[in-house]
Amino acid sequence: MAKSDSLHHFQGIDVSQAGSASSIVFETLKQAIITGELKDGTPLKQEELAKKFSTSRIPIRESINRLEQEGLVKTIRYKGAVVASISLKEVEEMFDLRALMEREVMLKAVPNLTDDQIDEAEKYCHEFASAQTSGDWTDTNRKLHHALFQASDMTFHLSVLNTIYDRTERYLRAQLSFSNGADRAVEEHHTLIELCRARDAAGAAELMFQHVKHAKRSLLEFLPQDSE
Amino acid sequence: MAKSDSLHHFQGIDVSQAGSASSIVFETLKQAIITGELKDGTPLKQEELAKKFSTSRIPIRESINRLEQEGLVKTIRYKGAVVASISLKEVEEMFDLRALMEREVMLKAVPNLTDDQIDEAEKYCHEFASAQTSGDWTDTNRKLHHALFQASDMTFHLSVLNTIYDRTERYLRAQLSFSNGADRAVEEHHTLIELCRARDAAGAAELMFQHVKHAKRSLLEFLPQDSE
DNA sequence: TTATTGTAGATTGGATCCAATATTGATAGG
DNA sequence: CCTATCAATATTGGATCCAATCTACAATAA
Structure with a gap:
């Protein structure tokens, strides 16, 4: 019982x-x-x-x-x-793949982005910055990324990215409950929006790549536990 | 009945x-x-x-x-x-993602490749060259790629690649039943083995990227039909 | 005491039955 | 002749029952 x-x-x-x-x-x-x-x-x-x-x-x-x-x-x-649990190695792999894919997706998305879409992304960007719970954080983070990705029209890539988000979200939440390592992310998000507005696809793509790599690093610092 | x-x-x-x-x-x-x-x-x-x-x-x-x-x-x-059928756009996406991922995988695999693994890959390379049916062709092709990928130890990447192979194989088979567009592939495979033996990771990775892009192109030439 | 074996309970895997819904064909009306 | 409505059939979704297997614990012997 x-x-x-x-x-x-x-x-x-x-x-x-x-x-x-x-x-x-x-x-x-x-x-x-x-x-x-x-x-x-x-x-x-x-x-x-x-x-x-x-x-x-x-x-x-x-x-x-x-x-x-x-x-x-x-x-x-x-x-x-x-x-299912997930090993450190898999987390690393998933973030590496995310970085790789999100760079490509941004490269295709940015030229197609409408002003409305960028406005929407910026809205989430602000929500993200003021999110309090780890749930709000991951939610708005996903919404933000998704808003930018939509314009890429790369449905298969997005489906793979979604499964990666699904499988790593709980670890991200756990991390954010401890540290407030979102400061750098907030900064990067704002810069990302700027680059999108300027329609700088290459710049946005590269920043996204680094952004994900940073997220990976700060997550790994908080998962020194088991490895299975 | x-x-x-x-x-x-x-x-x-x-x-x-x-x-x-x-x-x-x-x-x-x-x-x-x-x-x-x-x-x-x-x-x-x-x-x-x-x-x-x-x-x-x-x-x-x-x-x-x-x-x-x-x-x-x-x-x-x-x-x-x-x-389930698959649209032309999805095929394109899957091959683009394959190219992207297989380049990364090769980059990590080549330095770890043992001579035995390269020998095995070369064996499949020859089998591939002399394959007659489209089934043999795709089988040995998968084995060849897999043999090289194993050394990368990127299990998640490989699982994604496997689903891509699964979902595109029937279209590859259909193509190979008509054209014998495998000649270029044979050539590329041999070069690939050479680069692996020389432990030229960057070169092998780049060739793999182009190899997949070529496969994509020749497949798309044979799928001008519907798009759903 | 400790290891082994066997039995009872718990838990999943599969088969069969019933319910809900879609499809098809017939029939009536225009 | 064509269309619409309704009944009959086919097909999937869900519930309940039985079978197969694992787990835990107790009893027994070394």
Whole structure:
């Protein structure tokens, strides 16, 4: 009963009102993992979740399958599923890839950016600067990046970037709960907006690259723990 | 009965001997889609597949879910699943990303390559040159690239690359059935091996980049059809 | 005491049944 | 002849039941 109380968040969530049960469970669990509500290693027991969501185990199983395919959980046959942890090496890789990809995306996006889009990005830029909780921080950060990326029309790149964001967000949140290492990011974001307004694609792309590399470095300083 | 005969390949495949039913069905379907045995738009009917695999619909549904998460099928609620097609724009994007990533991977791999690994790659290089069917071609091509990539120890990058290979292979096969545009590739592969032996990481990386860009170009020449 | 074995409980994997929805074809009206 | 509506069928989504496997703990023997 009190054995595993880490899923108390889902109290009262019911499925019988919108889309398919599977997709609701999937989105809810995914969000809980991304935000860190469900910590690394938390076992996801089908029966338990079925009760929380007031459904049978079928939609739960489908959700867990999909989550595993996205790399967010890891299951062992007849043993069960747990929230997947991520190694330091993988974090590094993901940030390196982010840097590489976001540079390319910016290169294509900047020439297509409308003034409205830049205004929107700047709005998020300010929200970002005044964000208080780590949740607000990551949310506005994602919105800001996304607003700039939209103009690139590189849907596949963006989908890959999204999975990287999904899989690293909880670690970013953890970092930001401790340090307030967002100062440099705020500065870089403002400069980024300026470069976009000037339609300096190469400059914006290069700054984005460095921006992500900086984020990687400050995150790694805060993850000296295990490596799995 | 003769209505949809595009799944006749699975005759006799039975599930009751190895891993979980789900994973067997998943791998089999995935391979069939990758190779092009199941063409774009082919509907995947659960009952029909359940009979072919001698199981219930449950493992079929799980497989389809996982395939959808990998982008290989597309399902509509209460309507069914079909083999996902891919737009020209996505093909372009995937090859651009491949070029970008494989350059980075080579940059890290070359200094770590052992002589044995290079020998292995060269073996595939020769197999590739003498491959007859489009299946042999893509197989050895993948093996060759993979052999070189292993030394990079960039597991996440490789997983992304694998999904790109998975989602584009059938189009490459189709191309190679028509043209024999592999001549240039053979040449580039040999040069690539030379550069690896010389431990010229920058050179190998740059050649790999161009190699993928060339592949992209010759593929696009053969896909002037629809765009969806 | 310690290692081993066996049994009971818990948990996941798969099969079958029912519910919800879409598709198709027939029929009636214009 | 064409169109619209409605019933019949096909197909997917979800619930419940059974099977297979793992885990924990106790009993027994060295």
